[in-house]
Amino acid sequence: EVQLLESGGGLVQPGGSLRLSCAASGFRFSSYAMSWVRQAPGKGLEWVSVINNIGGITYYADSVKGRFTISSDNSKNTLYLQMNSLRAEDTAVYYCAKDYSSGYYYLDSWGQGALVTVSS
Amino acid sequence: EIVMTQSPATVSVSPGERATLSCRASQSVSSNLAWYQQKPGQAPRLLIYGASTRATGIPARFGGSGSGTEFTLTISSLQSEDFAVYFCQQYNKWPPYTFGQGTKLEIK
Numbered sequence: 242e243v244q245l246l247e248s249g250g251g252l253v254q255p256g257g258s259l260r261l262s263c264a265a266s267g268f269r270f271s272s273y274a275m276s277w278v279r280q281a282p283g284k285g286l287e288w289v290s291v292i293n294n295i296g297g298i299t300y301y302a303d304s305v306k307g308r309f310t311i312s313s314d315n316s317k318n319t320l321y322l323q324m325n326s327l328r329a330e331d332t333a334v335y336y337c338a339k340d341y342s343s344g345y346y347y348l349d350s351w352g353q354g355a356l357v358t359v360s361s
Numbered sequence: 362e363i364v365m366t367q368s369p370a371t372v373s374v375s376p377g378e379r380a381t382l383s384c385r386a387s388q389s390v391s392s393n394l395a396w397y398q399q400k401p402g403q404a405p406r407l408l409i410y411g412a413s414t415r416a417t418g419i420p421a422r423f424g425g426s427g428s429g430t431e432f433t434l435t436i437s438s439l440q441s442e443d444f445a446v447y448f449c450q451q452y453n454k455w456p457p458y459t460f461g462q463g464t465k466l467e468i469k
Binding site for chain 2: 286302336347350352354
């Protein structure tokens with residue numbers, strides 16, 4: 242059974258940094274693309290970033306480009322999201338999600354989410 | 362960027378009846394469209410991919426159709442557990458993956 246468990250969320254001041262982690266199990270982590278998707282309170286889903294765990298290729302939404310960095314450690318089966326220069330509008334639940342393949346398609350498994358609140 | 366538009370924003374349907382949810386893409390996404398269900402306080406769950414293929418474990422009362430720019434999610438004979446928010450997502454042209462804004466299916 243695929244399991245994705247996010248951690249590292251919390252309250253941070255504007256301009257601050259936070260690193261989210263997503264521990265994966267139940268599948269061959271190194272063979273899949275992995276994404277971060279966020280959801281602001283009461284809003285819809287916004288894709289944030291994706292990494293191809295085979296080649297390490299990464300992509301970002303324009304709203305986070307230059308501030309967020311996605312990475313993964315295949316030896317630890319863990320996905321990360323380093324978030325710098327945080328803004329109030331980054332407040333959201335952040336989900337890690339597994340792509341159905343090593344490419345970029347649909348997201349067939351999701352974690353339970355980690356809440357990030359950016360406020361002074 | 363491909364914009365996904367869902368309609369209606371909210372739909373009220375009685376248990377046992379059929380619900381029809383729509384998703385429109387700003388340009389063709391072929392059949393590269395997925396549907397997700399999200400219940401309050403829970404993560405999204407994949408329902409449909411390839412516009413019409415049910416994901417593992419999804420009941421047959423969930424059906425997807427369409428291609429190009431117009432897509433439909435149909436839920437026949439609504440059960441109490443089906444009342445939730447539904448999102449469509451295109452994966453034809455990326456980045457970015459883009460989602461619709463969601464349709465809330467509520468009990469009438």
